[in-house]
Amino acid sequence: MQDCTPLRGALIGCGFFALNQLRAWQAQQGVAIVALCDSDPRRLTAFAEYQPDAALFTDAQIMLDELQLDFVDIATPTVAHKPLVLMAAQAGLQVICQKPFAATLEDARLMIDACAERGVSLTVHENFRWQAAIRATIEQLRTGSIGTPFFGRVSFRSGFDVYRLQPYLAKTPRFIIDDLGVHVLDVARALFGDVSRLTCETRRVNPAILGEDVATVMLAHDSGVTSVVDFSYATRLHKDPFPQTLLEIDGDAGSLRLLADFRLQVHDMQGGLREVDVSPQVPAWSEAPWSAIQQSVLSLQNQWLDHQRAGTACETSGTDNYNTQALVEAAYQSAETGTTVKPRRWK
Ligand SMILES: NC(=O)c1ccc[n+]([C@@H]2O[C@H](COP(=O)([O-])OP(=O)(O)OC[C@H]3O[C@@H](n4cnc5c(N)ncnc54)[C@H](O)[C@@H]3O)[C@@H](O)[C@H]2O)c1
Incomplete structure (x- = not known):
C-alpha cells in the first residue's frame, strides 16, 4: 500500500x-x-x-x-x-x-x-526549462518535427524594472549572467545539450547599477548545434515580453519560432506554417507578469515529487546544474579575457 x-x-x-x-x-x-x-x-x-x-x-x-x-x-x-x-x-x-x-x-x-x-x-x-512554452519546444525537437537542429537562438530581452523588487541586483558586480543568464543558458542546454566552447561579450548600459546588464553568448554544443544566447535588461520595447524567453531554432527539415505571447510556429520544408498556442495553464494564485514563471515553479515541484516517489534524480539535479553553472563561469571568463572558453563539466 x-x-x-x-x-x-x-x-x-x-x-x-x-x-x-x-x-x-x-x-x-x-x-x-x-x-x-x-x-x-x-x-x-x-x-x-x-x-x-x-x-x-x-x-x-x-x-x-x-x-x-x-x-x-x-x-x-x-x-x-x-x-x-x-x-x-x-x-x-x-x-x-x-x-x-x-x-x-x-x-x-x-x-x-x-x-x-x-x-x-x-x-x-532551475525552473525556466519547466515553462510550458519551453517544454512544448523541447517536445517538437524530440519528435523530430524540424529534423536535426543546427542553429538556435535563446533570447530574453526586456526593460522590466527588476531592481524594484530585487534591489540587491543593482549592487552585485556580477549581475545578468549570474542572475538571469543562468536560466537562459540552462534553457539552451535543455534544448541542445552540453557545450564544448563558448564566447561571450557583456555591456553595462544602465549607469546606476554595478554589474553587466547585457550579454551575448555564442555556444558550440556537442550535438552540432551552434546557439546564440542573448539577454538584456536594457532593452526598451513598446510591448515588453518580460519574462518570456523567445526561441529561433533551425533544423534540416524545418524551423521553430517561439514568439511573444506563447505562439510556437512550426515551419516545414514545403514553406508551410503551423502555429501552436503554447500558453501556460496558470495557477489560480498567479499574477501577471509572473504567471508563466509561477507555472514553471509548480511544474518543477510536480517533477520533484514524482522523482521522490520513484527514488530517481530530477532533471535539474545538482550534477546536471553543475554544467549550467559552468557555462556562467565560462561566460564571465570569456568576457574578461576576450577568448573562447571550454566550460568545465561534471564527470
Ligand atoms: N527561479 C527564479 O525564477 C528566481 C527568481 C528570483 C529569485 N530567485 C533566486 O531566489 C533566491 C532568493 O532571491 P530573492 O529575490 O527571493 O531574495 P530576497 O533577498 O528577497 O530573499 C532572500 C531571503 O533569504 C534570507 N536569508 C539569507 N540568508 C539566510 C540564512 N542563512 N538563513 C535563513 N534565511 C536567510 C534573507 O533574510 C531574505 O529574507 C536567489 O538565489 C535568487 O537568485 C530565483
Missing part, C-alpha cells in the same frame, strides 16, 4: 521569490510546509501570514535539530546555499536549492558530494 503521509518540508529564506515556492507547495498533494526559516525576524514574521500554522525559526540549524523533516527548500541568496545545503545533507534531508546554485564550481562540487555521501537527493530550483 502506498504511504500517504505528506512529506514534511521547511522553506528556508522567506523573501521575494519564496512566496511563489510556498504557494506552489500549498497547491501540491502530499506535501506540508511545516516550518519557515529566515535569519531576518521581520521578514519571517511578515511571511508567516501566508502559512500561519508553520513553526518559525531564525536559525536553520536549530530548526533542523528540533524538527523531524523530510526536505528543505532553500530560497536564500547564493552566498548562503553552501552552508545550508551541507547542514541539510548532514541531517539526512532531501534538498532543493535555488539558482544560482553555487558561488563557485568548487562549492557546487562540495554540495553535490555531501548530498551523495549522505544518500540524499539534491535538486536545483
Whole structure:
C-alpha cells in the first residue's frame, strides 16, 4: 500500500521569490510546509501570514535539530546555499536549492558530494526549462518535427524594472549572467545539450547599477548545434515580453519560432506554417507578469515529487546544474579575457 503521509518540508529564506515556492507547495498533494526559516525576524514574521500554522525559526540549524523533516527548500541568496545545503545533507534531508546554485564550481562540487555521501537527493530550483512554452519546444525537437537542429537562438530581452523588487541586483558586480543568464543558458542546454566552447561579450548600459546588464553568448554544443544566447535588461520595447524567453531554432527539415505571447510556429520544408498556442495553464494564485514563471515553479515541484516517489534524480539535479553553472563561469571568463572558453563539466 502506498504511504500517504505528506512529506514534511521547511522553506528556508522567506523573501521575494519564496512566496511563489510556498504557494506552489500549498497547491501540491502530499506535501506540508511545516516550518519557515529566515535569519531576518521581520521578514519571517511578515511571511508567516501566508502559512500561519508553520513553526518559525531564525536559525536553520536549530530548526533542523528540533524538527523531524523530510526536505528543505532553500530560497536564500547564493552566498548562503553552501552552508545550508551541507547542514541539510548532514541531517539526512532531501534538498532543493535555488539558482544560482553555487558561488563557485568548487562549492557546487562540495554540495553535490555531501548530498551523495549522505544518500540524499539534491535538486536545483532551475525552473525556466519547466515553462510550458519551453517544454512544448523541447517536445517538437524530440519528435523530430524540424529534423536535426543546427542553429538556435535563446533570447530574453526586456526593460522590466527588476531592481524594484530585487534591489540587491543593482549592487552585485556580477549581475545578468549570474542572475538571469543562468536560466537562459540552462534553457539552451535543455534544448541542445552540453557545450564544448563558448564566447561571450557583456555591456553595462544602465549607469546606476554595478554589474553587466547585457550579454551575448555564442555556444558550440556537442550535438552540432551552434546557439546564440542573448539577454538584456536594457532593452526598451513598446510591448515588453518580460519574462518570456523567445526561441529561433533551425533544423534540416524545418524551423521553430517561439514568439511573444506563447505562439510556437512550426515551419516545414514545403514553406508551410503551423502555429501552436503554447500558453501556460496558470495557477489560480498567479499574477501577471509572473504567471508563466509561477507555472514553471509548480511544474518543477510536480517533477520533484514524482522523482521522490520513484527514488530517481530530477532533471535539474545538482550534477546536471553543475554544467549550467559552468557555462556562467565560462561566460564571465570569456568576457574578461576576450577568448573562447571550454566550460568545465561534471564527470
Ligand atoms: N527561479 C527564479 O525564477 C528566481 C527568481 C528570483 C529569485 N530567485 C533566486 O531566489 C533566491 C532568493 O532571491 P530573492 O529575490 O527571493 O531574495 P530576497 O533577498 O528577497 O530573499 C532572500 C531571503 O533569504 C534570507 N536569508 C539569507 N540568508 C539566510 C540564512 N542563512 N538563513 C535563513 N534565511 C536567510 C534573507 O533574510 C531574505 O529574507 C536567489 O538565489 C535568487 O537568485 C530565483
